[in-house]
Amino acid sequence: MVQIDILSFLPLVFLFVWAAFYLPKFMQRFHGVFSKLLVLSIAPLFLAQLFMALSSQAFDSYFNAAHYLRFISYIVPLVGIVLNYVETVRNEQRMIAKLDVEIREKQAIAANLSEREDLLANAERISHLGSWELNIKTNSYKWSDELYKIYGFNDFSFQPTHAINEQVIAPEYKKKVNKELSNAVINKTHFAAEYQILQPNGVRKYVLGQGYYYGKEHKLIGTVQDITQLKEATLKLRKNETLLREAEAVSHNGSWEWNSGDELVFWSDEMYNIHGYLPHSVIVNLHTYLSFIYEDDINEVRLQFSTARKNRASFTVGYRIVRPSGEIRYVSTTAKFKENEVGNGYSYLGNTQDVTLLKETERKLEEKINELNVSNKDLEQFAYVASHDLQEPLRKIRAFGERLKTRFGDSIDVEGQDYIERMQNAAERMQTLIDDLLAFSRAAREAKHFTPVNLNDLITKVLADLDYTIENNHATVDLAIQGQVEGIAPQLAQVFQNILSNSLKFMRPNVPPIINISSKTVLGSTLQISAAVQNQWYCVIQITDNGIGFDESYAGKIFDLFQRLHSRAEYKGTGIGLAICKKIVDNHSGFIFAKSIEGEGSSFFIILPIKHNAIS
């Protein structure tokens, strides 16, 4: 009876378990000769164990060998387990080392990433460029710090929402921006839009929004750049450009530039207009430009330009151009030489003005001046005729009247004598009238030679001429005058002669005339005369008398031609004297006016600029 001992089976079980669980692992890790040998070595062990387990007793001759094998069968798995364990530990250490390296690498990447993030933030700040992300599915926004700043928020911590995003865009741009964004989503494409944003403090900014639809994550990713400065500069530039263009068009003034290295000449729009072309409709270089010039003027232009280039100098040249229509226009070109900042090159910045109208006006003016000269000559001729031929009959009336009176006085009665007297007086008056009118027309036309005039000397001379009248009327003249003006001496003498004669003439009966002549120098701004030149010095000459004076309401009228305030029976005169004074003072760019109290006297003020040239 075969006795089965459980204990005898234990090693077999042990071996079996080892072979089933550990051996494959072992083989997997050490798939060398050693493992194969180990597997092969198991086969006899397996048989021995099986045999010993079944027989439960030693079989003689093989018993020792069997025990030996049994011993080995314990050793082999044991060694296997130990080796397996050692190997596992070693693997673990290797894994740890590898992990360590990986962690370090990841740390380095992270550090790099944060550096890059800083760089990005800096870049965003410098370029005023913010970035954002919109997850369409969740409708959640992400803003970069710079975007908060651009939108005018100081607090970067709040979570942007759709509502805030809507609020930021200026109302009139909302529709446009939303359309761009939805287009980008629908067409899965890029978008770009310029619009205005409204900061919480009410400030408006121009921004450029750009981005694209990121389909994989169903997101919109974009940037917003603050372009306010650029935009404002651009707008200003455009405004200036428009202004310049309009100014050029209005003044028919075109500008151009040519660089010594360039083939083409740059022309402003007005240059084309001046030359009769639509802007940028023709190519302009130096050669074609010559073909625009009127044939007779080409050489002059060429000479001026080549001389200027040789001397590296600016130039101005006037010439005619021929428009495509055949019309000839006068232009004037001024060009400035400009050395290039680098290299030996240079450029000319030029300005060409259509001066046809100016030329035309000049020509017309010349014509008018000629006409005027002719008419002046006619007038002189007339004046001569007037002075000679009109006076002749009057002279004879007077002379023969006198003959009549002296030779036939005895045979003409008193009444007849009176008639003759009246006839002679009338003739004499007519002569005076003609003389005064001639003096007036001369004052208006005479050649004007301005020289320094010493007022004291001039008036002293005038008084000397009036000496007889002064003495006859027992007049007192107080002359307290100094200073010098630039004037036409004979004309100024005429002014004082006329006014002083008036003072002596319009005296009160039996009141000896007292005439005060004084002067002072004042600035135009103190004169209270709007036509006076504010910063010009004037000499104010005041002539005051104690004569009959006049009603001051006539003060303006007395300087009009033929204006008389008294009947001829009272005071002789033609009413031309003060008109002559006014004319002469006008010639001197001066002013004259009078003040008076009727019955007490009058004051005449003659205001003359010290320097004539400064005014004319």
Next chain:
Amino acid sequence: MTEIMNTPIILIAEDDPDDALMLKDAFSEINQTAIKFLENGKLLMDHIKQLLLADQMPNLILIDLNMPVFDGRSVIIELRDNPRTKDIPLIVLSTTKNKDDIDSVMKLGANEFFTKPSSFKDLVDITNSITNNWLHIH
């Protein structure tokens, strides 16, 4: 013959008959009656040429400036150009008061200038002064 030699030859060129009459009256006031009136410069020059041919010389010439055919200036120029006549006293009597005109006439060689006066009395004074100053019998 001696009477002729002693009578001064006074020539007056005056186109205006009124002025001629007045001058004639004025000269007669001072007892100068032998005066030859000529209507223009041309007639004056012709007359002087005839006198010169007859070896006679005018003692005094009075001229107007504005005359038809041959005016006063031309007379002055021609007389002053001729060595035989350049010393004859030559007085201009004109209507002009213009200083420039007077200066230019004096420059041409006139000896004196008078503006025709409006008064006969003044004219007599002028003729008196002319004869006193310029009428020397050769």
